[in-house]
Amino acid sequence: MTGEHGNIVLLDPSGNVTWSSNHTQVLRPNVLLLDIGNLVIKEGTENSQKNFWQSFDYPTHILLPDMKLGWKLSTGLNRYLTSWKSSEDPSTGDFSIKLDHHGFPEIFLWDNKHVKNSPGMG
Structure with a gap:
């Protein structure tokens, strides 16, 4: 509609x-x-x-070809992935993968509001 x-x-x-x-x-x-x-x-x-x-x-929990992650600085749009609560519940879960564009861009795994891991953290 x-x-x-x-x-x-x-x-x-x-x-x-x-x-x-x-x-x-x-x-x-x-x-x-x-x-x-x-x-x-x-x-x-x-x-x-x-x-x-x-x-x-x-995007939600899947990244398809031609999708983009990260910030679109001209509009302020932040594109990132989020987990589902469970395989039966597709509402937003606790985990997300986001790009931090401050300084040298890095991708971080977040658990709610806390950085869980990044590729450089081992």
């Missing part, structure tokens, strides 16, 4: 919003699932070059 401003909105059986692409600019959305697994929202036709939103900017 599309909501206000052309956002993609998922509703529960009661009609409550459970997820939204949360884009504030008005657009004529064209939603595409690409062969590589990326769900993208473009304005107008599928030949449009501009993606307003794409699922590859919000």
